[in-house]
Amino acid sequence: xxxxxxxxxxxxxxxxxxxxxxxxxxxxxxxxxxxxxxxxxxxxxxxxxxxxxxxxxxxxxxxxxxxxxxxxxxxxxxxxxxxxxxxxxxxxxxxxxxxxxxxxxxxxxxxxxxxxxxxxxxxxxxxxxxxxxxxxxxxxxxxxxxxxxxxxxxxxxxxxxxxxxxxxxxxxxxxxxxxxxxxxxxxxxxxxxxxxxxxxxxxxxxxxxxxxxxxxxxxxxxxxxxxxxxxxxxxxxxxxxxxxxxxxxxxxxxxxxxxxxxxxxxxxxxxxxxxxxxxxxxxxxxxxxxxxxxxxxxxxxxxxxxxxxxxxxxxxxxxxxxxxxxxxxxxxxxxxxxxxxxxxxxxxxxxxxxxxxxxxxxxxxxxxxxxxxxxxxxxxxxxxxxxxxxxxxxxxxxxxxxxxxxxxxxxxxxxxxxxxx
Amino acid sequence: xxxxxxxxxxxxxxxxxxxxxxxxxxxxxxxxxxxxxxxxxxxxxxxxxxxxxxxxxxxxxxxxxxxxxxxxxxxx
Numbered sequence: 001x002x003x004x005x006x007x008x009x010x011x012x013x014x015x016x017x018x019x020x021x022x023x024x025x026x027x028x029x030x031x032x033x034x035x036x037x038x039x040x041x042x043x044x045x046x047x048x049x050x051x052x053x054x055x056x057x058x059x060x061x062x063x064x065x066x067x068x069x070x071x072x073x074x075x076x077x078x079x080x081x082x083x084x085x086x087x088x089x090x091x092x093x094x095x096x097x098x099x100x101x102x103x104x105x106x107x108x109x110x111x112x113x114x115x116x117x118x119x120x121x122x123x124x125x126x127x128x129x130x131x132x133x134x135x136x137x138x139x140x141x142x143x144x145x146x147x148x149x150x151x152x153x154x155x156x157x158x159x160x161x162x163x164x165x166x167x168x169x170x171x172x173x174x175x176x177x178x179x180x181x182x183x184x185x186x187x188x189x190x191x192x193x194x195x196x197x198x199x200x201x202x203x204x205x206x207x208x209x210x211x212x213x214x215x216x217x218x219x220x221x222x223x224x225x226x227x228x229x230x231x232x233x234x235x236x237x238x239x240x241x242x243x244x245x246x247x248x249x250x251x252x253x254x255x256x257x258x259x260x261x262x263x264x265x266x267x268x269x270x271x272x273x274x275x276x277x278x279x280x281x282x283x284x285x286x287x288x289x290x291x292x293x294x295x296x297x298x299x300x301x302x303x304x305x306x307x308x309x310x311x312x313x314x315x316x317x318x319x320x321x322x323x324x325x326x327x328x329x330x331x332x333x334x335x336x337x338x339x340x341x342x343x344x345x346x347x348x349x350x351x352x353x354x355x356x357x358x359x360x361x362x363x364x365x366x367x368x369x370x371x372x373x374x375x376x377x378x379x380x381x382x383x384x385x386x387x388x389x390x391x392x393x394x395x396x397x398x399x400x401x402x403x404x405x406x407x408x409x410x411x412x413x414x415x416x417x418x419x420x421x
Numbered sequence: 422x423x424x425x426x427x428x429x430x431x432x433x434x435x436x437x438x439x440x441x442x443x444x445x446x447x448x449x450x451x452x453x454x455x456x457x458x459x460x461x462x463x464x465x466x467x468x469x470x471x472x473x474x475x476x477x478x479x480x481x482x483x484x485x486x487x488x489x490x491x492x493x494x495x496x497x
Contacts, residue, residue: 043452044432044433044434044453044454045434045453049433050433050488050489083434083436083448083453085434085436085448085449085450085453086434086453087450087453088450088451088452088453089434089451089452089453090453092452203488204435204437204486204487204488205435205488205489206435206488209433209434209435209488210433211433211435211488211489213488
């Protein structure tokens with residue numbers, strides 16, 4: 001009988017936490033909260049062509065300038081299906097990425113993979129390719145150093161793949177063993193990861209060109225041919241809850257995963273800040289062997305404060321189908337942000353920030369959130385407050401307020417009040 | 422007269438308009454987005470005036486097929 005190959009995992013190995021960046025605010029939030037790498041779309045050829053404000057080619061140097069000095073890797077998603085008329089844009093994006101030192105291109109179409117390799121650009125295989133077995137990993141290892149596995153695999157299946165990479169010494173073009181990346185948190189698709197035609201059928205809007213209209217997130221009633229409506233207990237029959245793995249992250253990392261990707265390029269910067277911070281702490285705890293139930297409870301509580309459709313464990317723990325969004329569409333976040341105003345000035349010497357209140361009122365003790373393309377995401381409580389240069393307990397819409405803050409704010413910053421949802 | 426407008430920067434290059442109304446739309450080989458032929462660019466809105474009313478129907482088919490709704494067509 002052949003002895004089963006067993007790989008001892010080094011819990012101290014390099015584990016990469018990858019953050020989504022739909023805009024500069026989210027990018028900064030990812031950098032400030034401990035991401036090891038960021039991924040983002042440039043121009044129209046990515047899976048969030050419609051739902052997030054995409055970066056343009058001219059933004060690439062600024063993104064690299066913010067990330068590279070901190071050792072944060074940068075990945076451009078170029079993973080839609082590609083037509084002949086797109087090839088020039090593909091070459092432009094990959095060429096600019098190479099020129100400015102972007103770490104890798106996340107690709108799905110063979111044309112993109114081939115072109116990127118032809119100019120010596122590192123390639124990662126997108127989840128859109130739906131890699132589900134080690135032979136396919138072996139095939140793509142000819143071109144790519146990192147392979148994102150299909151979101152529909154179980155941890156057992158993932159472990160078999162990572163073990164085989166080690167055993168068979170499957171190496172990418174860099175000469176290093178191929179790294180396996182999986183999704184750790186965020187939205188799941190009701191189809192096989194993006195390979196969905198619902199949106200195309202109803203709106204001519206192809207999910208595979210980054211223009212998903214999210215039909216699955218809507219409420220449906222079923223009517224039979226006689227016009228009789230069927231009662232369905234849960235009306236969100238197609239909307240999966242969000243993936244969350246923080247409560248079994250030890251098992252996920254034990255499966256030999258090297259890169260943990262957080263979904264959410266279409267989500268707000270405070271989602272990126274909170275999610276990345278929690279998963280950073282969790283990965284560090286795993287490495288330090290301090291991962292505990294108490295910590296998990298704390299992380300779960302914090303993760304629930306930002307955008308989510310309720311959490312489930314995806315397919316990682318086996319086929320657990322039927323975890324659909326409950327009660328209401330959209331976010332189940334336990335707190336929401338109310339826009340109250342914009343930044344006006346920061347008095348550096350005094351450490352005072354000035355805002356213009358444009359909606360609602362704020363008072364001492366309120367929990368606040370600031371987001372901005374350079375500021376990223378910052379949270380604070382109001383201890384002191386001045387309205388038109390006089391100390392006050394509260395301020396109302398239209399007031400000019402100053403608040404002592406130990407970080408700089410800018411005109412492009414938005415001020416929010418955090419309230420329970 | 423038919424006025425056609427294309428808000429080009431929002432185009433995702435799906436090719437529907439060029440497929441359905443090749444007389445007015447062509448995919449750019451340069452950046453993969455749709456070009457409205459003979460149009461004038463005013464702050465990102467590309468507009469062309471066509472003297473023949475009979476083209477309206479075909480442009481409207483393309484406009485309705487556009488997933489990002491950036492084609493507008495009107496008859497005056």
